[in-house]
Amino acid sequence: MTYLDLAVIALAVVVVLHVACVVVARRRGTLPPRFALAVAVTVxxxxxxxxxxxxxxxxSDLFRFDEDRLTGVILWRAPxxxxxxxxxxxxxxxxxxVALAPRPSHPASPASTDRQLQEHA
Incomplete structure (x- = not known):
């Protein structure tokens, strides 16, 4: 198995989990605006x-890669x-x-907020 084979398998699992988590977060209302942009910048x-x-x-010769298992595409010195x-x-x-975040609490309606302010006055 090459490094690329391992990477493709791992990324396939991650992409499926990512999509599932985003769907769950969207349904629960915990997906923040601009989530995709934040993820892209992070990546x-x-x-x-x-x-x-x-x-x-x-x-620094801290480690080496098996050249036979690489695609040969090198970015600076990293495969x-x-x-x-x-x-x-x-x-x-x-x-x-975002999928495991607690659900947001629903904000109070304006009428109940006015009543609370009057009660404390």
């Missing part, structure tokens, strides 16, 4: 950091397959957070 930042720090670790893990984390963790 981009995580991928950039992964490329930078993986490249530094490879240059493309290594971006699967920040992508998976950036998709799954925020989706789990």
């Amino acid at each position: 981009v930042v995580l991928c950039v950091l992964t490329v930078v720090f993986d490249s530094l670790m490879v240059m 493309l397959e290594d971006l699967a893990w920040p992508l998976a984390a950036g998709l799954l963790l925020p989706a789990l957070r």
Whole structure:
């Protein structure tokens, strides 16, 4: 099994879970506005950091990749397959957070708020 095979399997599972969590959050009313934008920015930042720090670790000879199991696409010194893990984390963790968040409490109606203010006056 190559690194790409492993990454594709993991990402397929993550995408299914991400979609399921977003559907649950939307139904529960816990999906924040601009959720997709926040996830996209998170994934981009995580991928950039992964490329930078993986490249530094490879240059420092902290670890090596089996060249026969890579696609050959290298970003600085990091293999493309290594971006699967920040992508998976950036998709799954925020989706789990919104799916498992407590339901928002319903705001009080204006009439009941007026009554509460009059009672405390």
